[in-house]
Amino acid sequence: VYNLIMREFRGNLYLFYCDATTRATLHMIELKTMDDYEIEITNFAHENLLSDIKQFVIGSKLVAYISNDGQLHVIDLEDNLEEFEIIRVNNENHKIFLTGSDGESLGNITSMNYDHINEVLYVTQVDYTGRTYYYTRSGDAFTRLERSDHPITDLALFSDAYYNDYCAKTVNGRPQIDRIRYSSGIVEIIN
Numbered sequence: 001v002y003n004l005i006m007r008e009f010r011g012n013l014y015l016f017y018c019d020a021t022t023r024a025t026l027h028m029i030e031l032k033t034m035d036d037y038e039i040e041i042t043n044f045a046h047e048n049l050l051s052d053i054k055q056f057v058i059g060s061k062l063v064a065y066i067s068n069d070g071q072l073h074v075i076d077l078e079d080n081l082e083e084f085e086i087i088r089v090n091n092e093n094h095k096i097f098l099t100g101s102d103g104e105s106l107g108n109i110t111s112m113n114y115d116h117i118n119e120v121l122y123v124t125q126v127d128y129t130g131r132t133y134y135y136t137r138s139g140d141a142f143t144r145l146e147r148s149d150h151p152i153t154d155l156a157l158f159s160d161a162y163y164n165d166y167c168a169k170t171v172n173g174r175p176q177i178d179r180i181r182y183s184s185g186i187v188e189i190i191n
Contacts, residue, residue, distance in 0.1 A: 003055055009082040016058055016081070023068070024050045028081060040086045041075060049075055049094045057114040057121065064121055066109045072097045072123060074136070100134050101141040115157040118165065118182055124155050135187050145187050157187075 005016040012032055016039075019025040026039040041049050041063060056065035058081060064074045076093040097106050112123040122135040123142070133155055134142035146152075150172035157180065159165050167178045167189060179190040 003053075005056075005058055007058060007082070009080065012082070014082055016056075018053050018056060023053050024048055026050060026053075026056065026063070026081075028085075030082075037085050039081055041077075042086075042088055043091050043094065044088050049073075049089070055112060057112050059114045059121060060116070060119060062121065064112060064114070066112060066123075070108050072106055072109050072112075072142075074121070097136075097142055101143045104132075104144070106134065106142060111155075113156065115159075117159045117163075118157070120157060120182075120187065122155070122157060122187075124152075143186070146189060 015029040052067040133145040154170040
C-alpha cells in the first residue's frame with residue numbers, strides 16, 4: 001500500500017490508496033463501513049487506464065498520476081469515484097502531458113498535488129535549472145507558475161480561514177509563503 005489520500009464526499013469519509021503489488025490498481029475504503037472497494041478505470045474497450053503508478057491524486061472529477069517513466073497522466077471523469085467502482089471513460093478523457101503550454105518538456109515530474117478548494121492540479125518538475133512549477137485546471141494545458149534559480153523541494157497551494165490563497169514552498173532549504181491570485185483560470189504570485 002502507498003500514496004494514501006483522504007477525501008470527504010457528501011458527509012462520508014473515504015481513504016484511497018494504490019496497491020503496491022500491481023501499481024495499476026486503486027482502492028477505496030469507505031470509513032463508515034470499512035468496506036474496501038477496488039476502483040476500475042478503463043476505456044470502452046475495457047483497457048485499464050491506470051498503469052505503473054508512482055504517485056496519484058484524486059480531484060472532484062479527475063484522477064491524475066505520474067507513471068514510473070515520469071509521464072503525467074490526467075483522466076477526466078464524468079462520475080464520482082465514491083459512487084461507482086467501475087468507471088468507463090472515452091479515450092480522449094485520458095491525456096498524457098509531455099509538454100507545458102510554453103513548449104517545455106513535462107518530463108521528470110517529481111510530485112503532484114490537488115487544491116480541492118480552487119480545483120487546481122499542480123505538479124513539481126526538476127529541470128536543468130532547478131525546480132519548475134506548472135498548474136492546470138479542468139484538464140487544460142499545464143502552464144508555468146514559477147521557475148527558481150534555487151532548489152525548491154516542496155510546494156503546496158492552500159487557502160486560509162478567510163479564503164485568502166497562498167503558495168507555501170521550501171526554497172534552498174528555507175520556508176517561503178507567497179500570496180497568490182486565481183484570475184481567469186491562471187495562478188499568479190502576488191508577493
